[in-house]
Amino acid sequence: MSIADNLLKYKTELDESGVKLIAVSKYHQASAIQEAYDAGQRVFGENIVQEMVEKESLLPKDIDWHLIGHLQTNKIKYIAPFVRLIESVDSLKLLIEINKQATKNKRIIDCLLQIYVADEDTKFGLEYDEAIELLRSQEYSEMQNIRIVGLMGIASNNALEKQTLDEFMELKVLFDGIKVSFFRKEESFKEISMGMSGDYKLAVGAGSTMVRIGSNIFGKRIIKHYKAE
Ligand SMILES: *Cc1c(COP(=O)(O)O)cnc(C)c1O
Numbered sequence: 001m002s003i004a005d006n007l008l009k010y011k012t013e014l015d016e017s018g019v020k021l022i023a024v025s026k027y028h029q030a031s032a033i034q035e036a037y038d039a040g041q042r043v044f045g046e047n048i049v050q051e052m053v054e055k056e057s058l059l060p061k062d063i064d065w066h067l068i069g070h071l072q073t074n075k076i077k078y079i080a081p082f083v084r085l086i087e088s089v090d091s092l093k094l095l096i097e098i099n100k101q102a103t104k105n106k107r108i109i110d111c112l113l114q115i116y117v118a119d120e121d122t123k124f125g126l127e128y129d130e131a132i133e134l135l136r137s138q139e140y141s142e143m144q145n146i147r148i149v150g151l152m153g154i155a156s157n158n159a160l161e162k163q164t165l166d167e168f169m170e171l172k173v174l175f176d177g178i179k180v181s182f183f184r185k186e187e188s189f190k191e192i193s194m195g196m197s198g199d200y201k202l203a204v205g206a207g208s209t210m211v212r213i214g215s216n217i218f219g220k221r222i223i224k225h226y227k228a229e
Contacts (some may be wrong), residue, residue: 019204026045049078077104
């Protein structure tokens with residue numbers, strides 16, 4: 001199956017449920033992204049800043065780039081001019097810096113709060129209490145150049161189906177609670193980014209609005225470290 005075939009399969013399946021497809025192109029060459037672009041895909045997810053910046057410089061300008069990996073505050077400046085959505089906001093400190101860089105670039109940058117739902121201690125994310133604390137903070141209330149449009153979560157690796165589903169359902173419940181408490185009037189707060197190649201069906205069943213699919217589109221990630229072509 002080609003990249004175009006894989007995309008078509010997802011498009012047909014996801015369009016029915018109104019779920020957006022984020023094609024996760026990390027570690028893959030710009031030529032693979034171009035192939036997906038030529039097949040009509042416009043939204044791509046990358047988890048390393050340097051890789052995203054290099055690829056952005058090589059590829060068409062109407063691509064929506066989503067950052068989906070852990071972000072260090074000193075790297076924000078490199079993506080602030082163009083990034084479409086930062087899905088991995090996991091601290092107030094980071095959000096403060098994103099706001100600062102967005103201001104410098106005269107932009108409003110959309111963000112998701114990454115919520116920790118997995119039963120592992122290796123993954124990044126905010127605990128629910130921390131997310132609430134962030135949303136109640138004075139600093140957040142004063143930010144003019146970021147917009148929080150939803151939540152993101154990653155389920156536990158290699159878990160049983162029931163546990164994965166529980167984790168996705170937990171994220172959906174948290175989303176509903178935060179929506180009512182903090183964003184009742186903001187129509188833009190509507191995204192729940194959950195689901196990857198192995199578990200997207202469960203995620204869609206639990207209310208996902210965007211799935212992040214990598215290997216099922218681009219194949220296995222053989223190259224561990226991306227090098228510019
Ligand atoms: C790599 C990655 C994905 C895609 O994973 P696949 O299993 O290849 O679909 C999705 N989300 C995040 C945060 C990732 O780092």
